[in-house]
Amino acid sequence: MGAKMFPNDDFLQSLLTGEPPLCDTVTHEHFSAQLLAEGILLIEPHQAGEQDIVLSCGIHGNETAPIELCNQLLQQIFAGTLVPKQRLLFIFGNPPAMRQATRFVDENLNRLFCGSHQQAEANLERSRAAELEQALVSFFRDATRSRLHWDLHTAIRGSIHEKFAVCPYQPQRGYRADTLALLACAGIEAFLFNHAPAFTFSYHSSYTFGADAFTVELGKVAPFGENDLSRLSALERVLRALITQQPLASDDALAEVKFYQVKRVITREQPEFSFAFSDDTANFTTFTQGDVIAKNGDKTIFCDVTGEAVVFPNAKVAIGQRAALCVVPVTLKDVCM
Ligand SMILES: [Zn+2]
Structure with a gap:
């Protein structure tokens, strides 16, 4: 074990208290970790596989279940019980909103990507969108590698399909069944295909970097500490497999899944x-x-x-x-x- 970046390896706790890290860079037996900015943590295995993986959570600060899940994965990585084999970028999207237990501080961060944060005077979320875009530019620096970005959310209301994925509009590339099957293995019950560009984080990764990017909705909002993470056990299993480069049997995973196309937007x-x-x-x-x-x-x-x-x-x-x-x-x- 190397030096610690956070007390108890608890990244989330340090974000919620606003305490600075013990150090910005640590090197462990199998990987090095670097804190790029508040809430943005790069994990690079000494021998990395072929995929660059972005896991983001807390783009809406009060969507706590995926934040707790990502924190748990990080604790396991730092404890050495989960050995990363791929380059990973963990993003906790909106720490000030997380501290205030609110969706956002000034405006909805998930409408400000693809440079649209520049279209009005800077505020907390607009500056953060610029910072997150910059982090992706440096993380996705090698275009020959495969790129995956799952942006993890929870919904404000209940859902007929508890867990569903929103697929960015990508008419040039379309969607691959094996990519969707991976999400189905993770417990996703429905896919919603967008009919037009939207300046969300996942659309940004899909459009700008050609990443297999999705907005993943994982159930209903609850405060920190009140989530039943066992409801995310299938997702956790898939994330652990992705991180450790283990194959996933995903044949037939799409058999029970529902698909929807966006037909229109009510403004x-x-x-x-x-x-x-x-x-x-x-x-x-x-x-x-x-x-x-x-x-x-x-x-x-x-x-x-x-x-x-x-x-x-x-x-x-x-x-x-x-x-x-x-x-x-x-x-x-x-x-x-
Ligand atoms: Zn959200």
């Missing part, structure tokens, strides 16, 4: 905006053609086609922002190359 256009359903309506709740979905000022938004489902509804977004996605079921054949 809040007016101060008076409301949904026709209650706040606790689950993600992927379906509607029948002609049902009222929302009221946008004096405009009524109806369900276009029976089976249309609503995901991420949030009537409280700023005017001009996405209030919900409307999705329809598709088959794997429709979306995979």
